[in-house]
Structures are given as structure tokens and as C-alpha cells.
Amino acid sequence: MQTSAPLAPLPPPSPSLVWRRIRRNPLSFGALCVIGLIALAAIFAPWIAPYPPDATDAAAALQSVSWRHPLGTDLYGRDQLSRIIFAARIDLSVAFAATAAAVVIGSLLGAIIGYRGGWVDHIAMRPVDAIMAFPAFVLAMGITAALGNSTVNVAIAISITQVPSYLRLIRGEMLRIREMEYADAARTVGNPTWRIVLIHLLPNCMPPLIVQATLAMGFALLTMAALSFIGLGIQPPQSEWGVMTAEGASQIVTGEWWLFLFPGLAIMITVLAFNLVGDGLRDFLDPRMRGIR
């Protein structure tokens, strides 16, 4: 086991340095470009998609891949490429909103709990342990089922399952760095507590947080797709990758392979991209991982 390097207030890598390092890791850089492309496609979906996502065309039902419909059409003649592009909007925004909310809530709570330590820490961590006692997806199932099927509820459910991991991460860092010299220095010049935590300590926890949040995006996407696939959360006829895969599943026995394949492929590519970027980020953002070789 390598001893972890002391986590001093490491100067955050300058943007140009970040850029150089990303480019040195071509796989992660490529993945970042893929995410950028998917995000752009989602934002400009109405201009990019060849058809409106819900335009039915009975004459063109269940067509395989062709020039007119690059990814084929479904039972109602809807163009699958257009639906997948529009689905990126909901998939990405829900995953992002859920992750962002979890990061903010989790790190604030974690910072407070970790900074206070002592009995506050002791009591506050028990509910966190209880949440972590559930496999994340199963808890998300339970929460969505309890709150009811809606896009917002899916985001809430995913967010709740993610909060404990950020909370634990930040709390751990806080417990450690609050003892360090620069925390003392910030205290001795009479900063109020919230200022010490937010301005002086929290930024030092950012690198591992960013890494974890990036990896969590992939998990959020998978969770949402799986929830929709089993009929929880986002409902047809909404275009969402999991919903579309579920619709395509019923067409397997008649051989319409493009209907289940492409939405799933979209999930896989997006998740893969986030994971690769997260791995790449970890290699140079997380100081504890540096120099381990």
C-alpha cells in the first residue's frame, strides 16, 4: 500500500495545464469530444434532427436502416434517429440535474458535518449509513415508486442515492484538512466559520469531487434508463433511451433489431464517454493518485 502523499493545499492546475494533460490522454480527450457532440446535438435537436420526434407516418412503419431513416423507424413510423437525438435532451438534463443537485447538497452537508466533527458527525452519519445500506438502483426504484412516475421524481430519486457518496467524500477530506495549518491560519485571522469552510477548505476538496461527479454521470444515466425500462419514471411516448429500448424489446421476436439496438448503443456510448473522462480526470486532478506508479 502506498502511503498517500500529504494533501497540502495543492495549487489547482492552471487551465492551460489541464488542457495539455487532457491532450496527452487521447482516449479521454476523444471521450470529452463525444460528450460535447452529444450535448450539442441535444441542445440543437430541433435543427439537427431530420424529423420531429413524434411525427408518425403509418406508411413508413418498421423500416430498417436506410438513407431516409438512418436508424430506421418504429411501429408508428417515427424516425428513430430523431427520437434518439431528442431523447439526449431528457437523458442528459436529468442526469446532470440529479448529479449537480447531489454534489451541491452532499458537499455542503459533508463540509458542515466534517468541519464540526464530534457528536454532530456521529449522529449525522447514521442516516447516511442507512441510505448506503441500499444498493443504489434498488433505492432509486423504491423512491420513484413512492413519489410517482415523473421526470422530476426520477431526478430526485437518483439525486438522493448519490448524495451520501459526496457527503462521505467531503466529510472525510474536511475531517483531515481542518486540522492542517492553513485551516488554522484562516481561523486565526478571524474568518467566520462559513467563510473558512466555503472559501478556504472546500475548494481543496474539489479535485476528487469533480472526478466522482463525472463518474456518477454515467451511473445516473444507467439508473434512469433502467428505471424507465422497467416502467418506472419516464413514460412512453416520451423519447427517452430506456423507454425506447423497452419499446424495441417487444419487436425482437419479429426481428426488428434496430429498435432496441440503437437507443441502448446511445446509452452505452454516453456512459462510456463519461467514464473515460472521469478516469482521465482522476489521473491528474486527484492529488492522491499522482505519483502512484
Add this chain to the structure above:
Amino acid sequence: MGFLGYLVRRLALALPTLFGVSLICFFLTYMLPGNPAMVKAGPFATPEHLAEMERAMGLDRSLPEQYYRYASGLLRGDLGESSATGRPVSEDFVQRLPATLELTFASLIIAIVIGIPLGVLSAVHRDTFIDHVGRVVGITGVAMPSFWTGLIFVYVFFYLLDVAPAPLGRLGAGITAPQHITGLYVVDSLLTGNWQTLRSSLFQLMLPAATLGFSVMAPVARMVRSTMLEILESDYVKAAWAAGLPRRTVIYGDALRNALIPVVTILGIVFGFLMAGNAVVESVFAWPGIGNYAVTALMTKDSGPIQSFVLFVAVLYVAVNLLVDLVYGLADPRIRLG
């Protein structure tokens, strides 16, 4: 002595967690869309009937009182009733649990049997072709939604190649279930020497187990790889090389033996993935387990089974993690002997 203390500490940690789990499940059960009494009474109930139903279900009491009723019910094994089947959820569970366990064990075996050697190979042949292939398989495997993997398997092996059976449950058409011993068809048919059923059940199990196994194989391989890499760089492995021990002894004796100890700990997490995956994969393959039961209940807005599923899985997860920690304690002399 050391191990006993460890055991007691670990047990003492599990109890508050279980209490927390029951609290969360209690809130989930009573946070349901619509009043549970209303769901149970049906859409045509009169207000009087509804109020009576609420009283009967104890919904008019205070929250602590309701929790007390809920928790004492749980301790008696009472998981409520399914409005769809009209039977106690616990009975439905007991009936369907063996199917889930059979699938879970089979996938776990696949994940371990493929994942561990893959991780070892990757680590030993670091940065070579084998390693790159292993890592690509690993990182892709993590990114593939398990239901999608399952659908691809069904399409390729059932529809295109016709080497796998239709994704419809645990036994082929016309095959009768083996005599009930453990409830696991593969085991029971083996015990009773019922070869036809054994063949059919293995055949049916093949694709869902491969799907689920594949989805968790990647994290196992990844963990084994990174642990092995760390251990291959350790002083004692260097010392083993320097002592002229044969390659096989160093890698599979000295290094892997140490690497497997941390790997034991992720088996708990893997089990959690598997239980989560069950809900999804069972519904792809119409596998009659508890996951499929919960998902089917969703269709009819029958929330009893789904919350019971969540609770049941969480309790099982806590228990498995406890077990994993105990095995870890036994496997590592640093804990066993203090």
C-alpha cells in the same frame, strides 16, 4: 480474541443500519402516491368505507405508532399484502426467491470465474495487448445497460442463431419442475437425477446468468487488476522474485493470495449490483423471481411488492456485507490474530 472483538464491533454496526433501513422503507411505504387505503378500497369506495379502511390499516394513528406496527409486523415476517395477487407479499416472496437466488448465484459464479483470471492476466501482462483487451472489455462492460446486453443476447442467440431458448422463464415448454428441495432447479434436478430438467434449466439459465454475470464481471476484473498491480509492486513480491521463487508461485501464491482478500470485500458490492440487476434482467427474460414480481406489480400500481422488494434487498445486502466482512476477517491474519 482479535477476531471476536472484530465480530462484535461489526455486528454492533449492523444493527443501527438495519433500524435506519426499516425507517427509510417505512417512509417510502407511507409516502406513496395516493392514500394506501384508497388504493386498497378501490375507486368506487364511499367516504365512510374509506375512513373505516384507514382505521383498519392504522393510518389514523400517529407516525411513531404506525412505525411500531410496521416494524413489529416486519419482525413477524409480515410484509403486507399484494393487492394484485391478494396474497401476503411474504408468501409470494418465498415462492419466487429461489428463482432469484439461482440466477444470482449463477451470475456470481460467472463473474468470478471470468473476472478474476481476467484481472490477474491484465495485471501480470500490464500494458500489453492482453491488458488493453481486458481493460476495454472491462470499461465497456460497465457502460452497457444490463437490459440492453440481455436483449442483444436474446436477439443473437435466440432469434438469429437459435441456439438459446426463448426468454420465457426457468424451464422449457413441457418440462416439469423438479421435486422441491432447495428450490434451485439446477441443484434440485441434480440431486434427484432428473437429467431432462437439469438440461432444460441450465439451458434457460444460460442467457440471463450470462447477462447479469457480464454486467458485474467488469468491476471484479478491474478491482483484481488494480489490487494485483499494487501487490506486484510490493516489497514482499519483489522479495519473492529475488528469492528465486518460480513465476507461478509468485503470482498465484504470493500475490494473488493477498489480492483476493480485498476482492472479497467487493463481492458485497457485486452482490448489491446483482440484486439491482435482477429487477431488470428478470423482466427481460420473464424470470419468475422477486425482481420480476416487483416490476410486474408496478404495472398494476400495486406498491406493496415493490417496497417489500426494496426492503428485502436492503436487508439481504446488509447481511451479505456482514458476511463478507467476517470472511475478510478470517482470511486476513492481520485481523484474525489481531
Add this chain to the structure above:
Amino acid sequence: MSDLLEIADLTVSFDSDAGEIQAVDHISLTIRAGEVVGLVGESGSGKSVTAFAILRLIRRPGRVKSGTIRFNGVDLGTLSEEEMRQIRGAKIALISQSPRTALNPVITVGRQIARLFELHGGLSARDAHRRMLEMLSLVRIPDPAKRAGQYAHQLSGGMCQRVMIAMALATSPQLLIADEPTTGLDVSIAARILDLLRELGAKTGAAILLITHDLGVVAETADRVVVMHAGQVVESAPVRTLFHQPAHPYTRALVRSIPRVDRTVTMEPIPGAVPSLLDPPPGCRYAERCGWVSERCRIARPPLTRVVADHEVACYGFEERRDAAG
């Protein structure tokens, strides 16, 4: 005494993101049978890398770029991996630094010793066990039968190092490489470990290559000392000569930095740090830290030249001063 180990012109480099690191740069050294040679230098001077190169255990990103290592006249570079494996542990044994982490945490210490007898000595499990217990008593571990059944974490640091010595000597090697054998041990325990090493070396006739950053350690143990700086050998001399007439300015600085009771002068730290081994300058690597430095030192690397029989030094400044005096 005949030459047991002969290293000629050995260069080991490591590839890193930033470029090639020259960890060991064209070094030569000889160890005779039964001799105790101290290899001294600051951390990062390439001592441990040399040890691993002798055992042919340099792995990526490191590689041996040039040089030959002869053991009993045989060029180790020409052996097959299997032949080399039969030399490791059997003929050349390593005692690594940090004894606690060099023992496998999940195998009992007794088993770790006994399996060497089975492997290299071809003994039965039972004989191996008996010899293992003998070895444990030889390194003066009290209650060997009990200790044999224990794991590394149950033993003290000094005890672990005794176990390591027992492991290393189990197969009666001709050469024992002890890499910082006393790191992390109390002074008194360290002294006892060194005594034990020397005594057992003499008893079994094994030559010892004692790698350390501490000149004090070699003063009491070694017959001859080789001083390394930044991957290069700067001086080689019998131990008495080295302490009384150190030639190289680096050695002088090292000798001055030893705390001594018979000297009231406070010890002087060596100025500067080991230079970067990434694209090192062509000249002497000590130039930037040296008081004798001249223009010549920065351009060309001084060769190792003889001062008197058995005393060699690589320094232009020393030559100039000797010539001027002489």
C-alpha cells in the same frame, strides 16, 4: 581472493513521461569472495537499482542499457530466465530494506523460510521444516517453534529483519545483498543486526554487498567501500583509507557529515541536492555541489583513476591538487 562478482560499465535507465532517467550510469565494481563491500550514497544515487540489476530484476519502465555482470565468471545477461531464477535466492540472496513489508503478510514466516529449502535445496517438507527451525535459532530468534507459526505483523521490526536474514542465508548463498538492512530499526537493534550479518557472513563464507546511505554503518562492517553519487561511482577504497584519506570531495563531505564523539566540530551537511537524473549534464554530476569545480568538470566526465593500489577516484580536482602537490 578471486573475483566473485564483476560489474562492468553498467547503465540502467528508466523511461518516464518527461524523458529518460539515468539511474545508474556506466558503473563498474568488483566483489571478491568472502568480502564485505559497502555501497554508499544518498537516496536516489542508484544503489538499490544496482542491486536489482545484479539480480536481473529491473523491469519496465526500467531497462539495462549497457554493461555486463559476471558472477563466478558467468555473464548473467546470457542466462535464460530459468537459469537466472536458480541463481536468485540460491547463489545471490537479497535482504531488502523495510523487513516488515518484505515479508508476505498472509504466509507464516516459518513457511516463507521453509519453502526456500524445498525449492533450492530439494528437501522434503519435513526436512525443510527442521532446517527452518535451525535457521531461526541461528539468527537468534527466541522460541523458534512459536515464531515460525506467526505472521509478519506479529513480529517486531528487528525480529522481521532476523527472519529476512534467515531467509537470505537459508540456501548458503555466495553473495548476500543487504539493501539498507537497518532502516527503521533502533540504533542498538541495528548494531546487533549488523554484527549478526557480519558474523554469519564470515561463518558461511558469503560475500556481502552492504547498501546504505550511512557511512557509519559501513565503517563498522565493510572491508571496502564504493561511493556512489547520482548514479555514478565516484570513489572506491578500503574502509580505513576511505575514512582517513578520502579523495573525492563528495566522500570528504560524507565523512565530515558523520557525527563523531571524538570531534567537537559540528557535522556539516552536504550543500545542494542530488542533481536531476533527467538529461544530466555531460560532465561530473557533483559539479554543481562541489567546491573544487573547474570548467573542465562541466564539460567531460572524470574517469575513475587509481590513486594507489585498491583506491580509485573520479575527480579532476583531486588529480590537479595531487599533481600540484606532487
